[in-house]
Amino acid sequence: MKDPTPRDRSSAWRERWLALRNGVLASPRFQRLAAAFPLTRPIARARTRALFDIVAGFVYSQILFACVQLKVFDLLADGPLSVAALAARTGLSEDAARRLLAAAATLDLTEPCGDDRFALGRHGAALRGNAGLPDMIAHHALFYRDLADPVALLRGEADTELGRFWAYAGRGASAALPPEAVASYSRLMAATQGFVADEVLAAAPLAGRRCLLDVGGGEGAFLSAVAARHPGLSLMLFDLPAVAERARQNFSAAGLGNRVTVHSGDFRIDPLPTGADIVSLVRILHDHDEDTVRTLLAAVRRALPPGGRVMVAEPMSGAPGAAPLGEAYFGFYLLAMGRGRPRTPGVLCGLLTAAGFHRPRLVTTRNPVILQMVIANA
């Protein structure tokens, strides 16, 4: 038999420690003692609260959802209102409005402010600064219906609403998707580009670049933000035909028709246009399984000249301080959508290397909760 390696030994120790720890934590007697003893009581309370928050997470989300649906944050935007005024404007009874506002206050969405009056809370106020977030929250209705039976979802038995919403995730030929199949997801993506484009542009290595190709550029919201900040950069967009047509119309309405060249096709099959010295993939790779990612990265590599660069910007697995966002939120979101997975920066660097890129590296973004960025050289 082979001698155990240091790695085997360390995992054996870890298993022993986990068995011991979990045995203790699962003991009702230990739980009672820890809650009674003054030095461990704060830890016991914090752990109870943390577990309760997981149990109640869906309830909290639905309180937020009700506030968004009833436009509570818009109504409070100009200052505090009485429960009676909010009830009148939302069409709820006073009792129901008070219940909602009081619940929202415990989540920092609203804040009690004098006698039976409420103001925006800290999270409610922050939400107003993120255009597109209410739309994003509203579309979670689809996701929550898909999650109603999470085990069926995991078994792949469910026919999902997110699968229909993201029409390109279906089995058919994406390039043949008609305009009505791409309209709602393209609008949602454009509406949420505000917080995405700010993050990407703060970290993007665009200095000294001549031409940027945004692959899967949607209806052009990201490139419009780039155009405003980098007046000297030429711009190209590639997306499915029905989406590219929306981009064409938006660029021409914004007076950018001469500045951006729009190309269309299916990046799983068609070559990407050449001429750019940097390619962006913003919220693209996590939508796809390994085979498509490999095909796409190889196509990007072929489209770039020597010295060219690729930047991948999307929410990633294991984001510092936000681990559940990757594996839990996007892991299950993409499961419901029907394809793709969140990946760690390390896995993305490996895929970039396999596609022939050099020096793949993580670039620090201001807020890894929103997205992270990996770049590499052609």
Ligand SMILES: CC(C)=CCC/C(C)=C/CC/C(C)=C/C=C/C(C)=C/C=C/C=C(C)/C=C/C=C(C)/C=C/C=C(C)/C=C/CC(C)(C)O
């Ligand atoms: C003013 C005083 C008194 C003190 C100041 C103290 C201080 C410095 C406070 C900081 C305040 C501050 C700057 C707050 C900022 C808050 C922000 C920026 C909050 C942002 C929240 C953003 C959220 C919640 C974003 C959520 C995004 C979601 C859910 C995105 C989902 C995306 C999906 C589903 C994408 C789908 C695409 C696909 C299919 C995966 O490809």
Ligand SMILES: C[S@@+](CC[C@H](N)C(=O)[O-])C[C@H]1O[C@@H](n2cnc3c(N)ncnc32)[C@H](O)[C@@H]1O
């Ligand atoms: C999640 S959206 C991201 C859009 C945009 N980059 C953003 O961040 O707002 C993914 C985009 O990739 C496009 N897409 C998906 N599959 C594609 C394919 N096979 N060929 C070309 N584009 C595709 C979609 O039409 C959509 O615009």
